[in-house]
Amino acid sequence: MTRALGQHTLRIVSELGDFAVFTTRAFTAAVGSRKLGRRVLRAIYEQGVRCLPVIVIVGLFTGLVLGLQGYYVLNRFGSEGLLGTLVSLTLVRELAPVLAALMLVGQAGSALAAELGIQRNSEQIDALETMGASTHAYLISPRLIAALIVFPIQTTIFALVGLYGGYLSGSVLLNLQSGVYWSAVHNAVGPQDVRECFTKAAVFGLLTIAICAYNGFNAHRRRTSTGARAVSASTTRAVVFSSITVLAADYVITSLLVNQP
Amino acid sequence: MSAADTTTELFLDVRGLHKRFGENVVLAGVDLAVPRGSVITVLGKSGTGKSVFLKCLAGIVRPDGGSIRFDGRSLNAVNAAARAEFRRRCSYLFQSNALLDSLTALENVALPLEQTTQIPNREIRERSLEALRQLELDKHRDRYPSQLSGGMQKRLALARAIVTRPELVLFDEPTAGLDPIRRNGVFEMIVKYQRQFGFTAVVVTHDLPEALVASDQVALLDGGRMQFQGTPEAFSLSADPTVRAFRDSAGALRDTITALRRGETVTSKEDL
Numbered sequence: 001m002t003r004a005l006g007q008h009t010l011r012i013v014s015e016l017g018d019f020a021v022f023t024t025r026a027f028t029a030a031v032g033s034r035k036l037g038r039r040v041l042r043a044i045y046e047q048g049v050r051c052l053p054v055i056v057i058v059g060l061f062t063g064l065v066l067g068l069q070g071y072y073v074l075n076r077f078g079s080e081g082l083l084g085t086l087v088s089l090t091l092v093r094e095l096a097p098v099l100a101a102l103m104l105v106g107q108a109g110s111a112l113a114a115e116l117g118i119q120r121n122s123e124q125i126d127a128l129e130t131m132g133a134s135t136h137a138y139l140i141s142p143r144l145i146a147a148l149i150v151f152p153i154q155t156t157i158f159a160l161v162g163l164y165g166g167y168l169s170g171s172v173l174l175n176l177q178s179g180v181y182w183s184a185v186h187n188a189v190g191p192q193d194v195r196e197c198f199t200k201a202a203v204f205g206l207l208t209i210a211i212c213a214y215n216g217f218n219a220h221r222r223r224t225s226t227g228a229r230a231v232s233a234s235t236t237r238a239v240v241f242s243s244i245t246v247l248a249a250d251y252v253i254t255s256l257l258v259n260q261p
Numbered sequence: 262m263s264a265a266d267t268t269t270e271l272f273l274d275v276r277g278l279h280k281r282f283g284e285n286v287v288l289a290g291v292d293l294a295v296p297r298g299s300v301i302t303v304l305g306k307s308g309t310g311k312s313v314f315l316k317c318l319a320g321i322v323r324p325d326g327g328s329i330r331f332d333g334r335s336l337n338a339v340n341a342a343a344r345a346e347f348r349r350r351c352s353y354l355f356q357s358n359a360l361l362d363s364l365t366a367l368e369n370v371a372l373p374l375e376q377t378t379q380i381p382n383r384e385i386r387e388r389s390l391e392a393l394r395q396l397e398l399d400k401h402r403d404r405y406p407s408q409l410s411g412g413m414q415k416r417l418a419l420a421r422a423i424v425t426r427p428e429l430v431l432f433d434e435p436t437a438g439l440d441p442i443r444r445n446g447v448f449e450m451i452v453k454y455q456r457q458f459g460f461t462a463v464v465v466t467h468d469l470p471e472a473l474v475a476s477d478q479v480a481l482l483d484g485g486r487m488q489f490q491g492t493p494e495a496f497s498l499s500a501d502p503t504v505r506a507f508r509d510s511a512g513a514l515r516d517t518i519t520a521l522r523r524g525e526t527v528t529s530k531e532d533l
Contacts, residue, residue, distance in 0.1 A: 034375050119361075127359035130319050131425070132348035133376035 022136075022217070023144070023210045029134045030141035039138070043146030047108040047209075051154065054103050059158040062095055063087065063165020070166070071174050080176055084184025087166035092193045096159035097200035098250050101208060104154060105242040109212035112143060113238035116216025117231035125217070140213050144206060151205025152198045159197065196257045203249055208242040215241070271330070272297035272461050273318070273429065278327035280313055287313050289485030290327065293463075300455055300462045301490075302472040304507065305482035311465040312356065314482065315433050318463070319353045320344055331429070349377065352422035356434040358414045360406040360421070366393065367402040370420045377425070392424040393417075395454075412443050419450060423458060430455075432464040436471065444468055448475040469508065473497065481507060 030036060070086040116139065119125050128135045163185060171178040215238035222230045273295035280288040287310035295301050305311045316322040318329060320336070329336040331351075334343040352373075360369050371389040374380055380388075393399045396416040406414055415435065422430055432451065436444040448471045455462050466472055472479055473493040480490040481504055488503045489496060496504060 122362075123355050123357050123359040124361050126321050127353070127355060127361070128372075128376070130321060130348065130351075130353040131373040131377060131421075132345065133373065138376060 019210070019214050022140075022214050023206075026136045026140035026144050026210070026213070029137035030145065033134065033137035033141065036137070036142060036145075039142035040145050040149075043142045044150055046111070047104060047143075047146050047150040048153065051104055051107045051150075052157070054107055055100055055154050055158050056161050058099060058103050059096070059161035060165045062099060062158075063091065063162035063167075064169045065165075066090060066095075066162065067166035067169030068174075071170050071176065080170075081180050082184060083166065083170045083176055084181040084186075085188040087170070088163060088185040088188045089193065091159045091162040091166075092189055092197045094250070094254075096162060097155045097197055097204060098246060100155045100158040100201070101151065101204035101246045102243055103158075104151065104205070105208045105212070105239055105246065109208050109242050110235050110239050112209065113212040113216035113219075113235040114231060116213060117219035117234045120217065120219045121227060121231060135217075140217065143209050143213055147205035147209035148202055152201040155197060155201035192257075196253070199257065200250060200253050203253060204246050207245050207249060211242045211245060212238040214238075271295060272332055273463070274328075274330040275318070276328045276330075278314065278317055278329070279325045280310070280317060280322065281325055286485055288317070288324070288327075291482065291485070291487050293480055293487055293490065295461060295463060296477075298459060298461055299477040300452065300464065300475060301478045301480060302464045302466060302476040303480045303482055303487075304467060304469060304472055305465075306507070307467060309482050310485065311467075311482055312433050315353075315431050315463065315465050319351070319431055320348070321353075349425075350427055351429040351431065352425060352427040354418050354422045354430065354432045354435055356437050358406070358418040360414060360418060362406050365403050365405055366398060366409070366417050366420075369406065369417060370424050373421060373425050388424055392420040395423075395457075396420040396450075411439065412446065415439075415443075415447060416450065419454070423454060423460070426458065427460055429461045429463070432462060432466075434466055435464065436466060436468050444471055448472075451475060469510075483507070 066087045067083065070083050070090075071080055074080050074082055074086065116125075119139070125135055125139070128138060167178065167181055170176045171181050215234045216231075219230045219234040220226075222233055225233050271294050273293070275291060275293040275295075278288050278291040279286075291310075291314055293301070293303070303311055303314065313322055317324040331343070331347045334340070334346070336343055336347055361372065364372065367386075367389055370392050371385050374385045374388060375382075378385075390399060390402065393402050396419060398413060398416055398420060401409060401413065406417065409417060435451065436447045439447065448468075451462060451464065452475050454460075464472070464476070473496065476493055478490060479493055479496045481488045481496070483503050489499060489501060491499070497508070499505070499508075
């Protein structure tokens, strides 16, 4: 029992170390890599443009629900005028970075893990290694750089669409004056909130895409499955670990930033 | 000439290579001597570790023991510079071709030059187009690998392998899954371009007739060891029981089928 626990702990520590080396190598390998810009643009397209519809749809419904729930709760205290404050702070500080990251993990992250897993299975990554190319510079670095650009943009879009959703349910459906709603939004959101939102988006982007890339890239190292099952298991693991990491990192960042002026 | 004398003249010198996966010993001391500019074919039954051997040479699989010397320099795990130089001067043709399926034929061929050299983009394009022309694929340069036939994919993989002008090319089962006509075509292609570019070739296959015609030397891997290395003529005349069993496998099949047709009971052979 103790031995098994020790072995399990060692395996986790070893994998965390391996993950740290993997991510660091991806950034260092990017220096001087040819046609990196083109690959970053392609990754931005995959993570950004292709994921935009889902971000807009989820953002809109999140805002609609927040507007509805918030209106009826605030109405009990006669404070409907604070609906804009509630929707904007909830979205900017928490829901936009977290939900946008979870949506991006579900779409771009899972696709990345599966693509790398298939490339590993079909020896495409081995081919890159035998020709002396840096697999990290070619496959991983562009995705990580793109994530640092795309996640904050997608989070901003999510928050803006969410705010509009809150306006639709609060003002258009429930007749709260639009001026009251938008002025509450304007007064509530400060630079600190925006900074917290972007910090979270960038950290979530880096962590989730690195986790998804790591799992797909190392699909062949799975002990319990091989071939197509290994790709499927790696993709599932990538999505589950990324989602948990988003929530855990959200707590850590919030606890570090919440009391800052 | 003693072994010590020949060592300095060998382009690739493999001694006592060991590799095991768990309890399964795949390579149990494999030796192979490859002279510069020659075509050497490593023969063996399926599952004898031919591909593992080639992957050990290419550095995809790390051997447990033994030594590999390339052009006089050791390629052990700590000698990163020698391994990097080996990769620069060597190409590997995968059994599955391992073409990047999201890149066009031209992009696939240009990839090794783009990623490993500082050659200007225009020259990369010219060299890649030239390699495609040599392999008669220039009309298909904008197609993706999935849009090409099996034979074309094989030629595309060879174009990618030779575009860097390597001195050593490792071929892993280049004729796997091909019909006899295409098999001949692949061996013809290997010999033709080997003569044209002068690279040294190590080919792993189990196609005996083609190997005997196309190779300068053949080697037989069996039981985790190299049981034979010599000229095709010596292989054809060898009295070694393992060599004879491999060489006579076609005749053995004919005898077995004839016996089965006659209704005789035939004892099944070892692992197929």
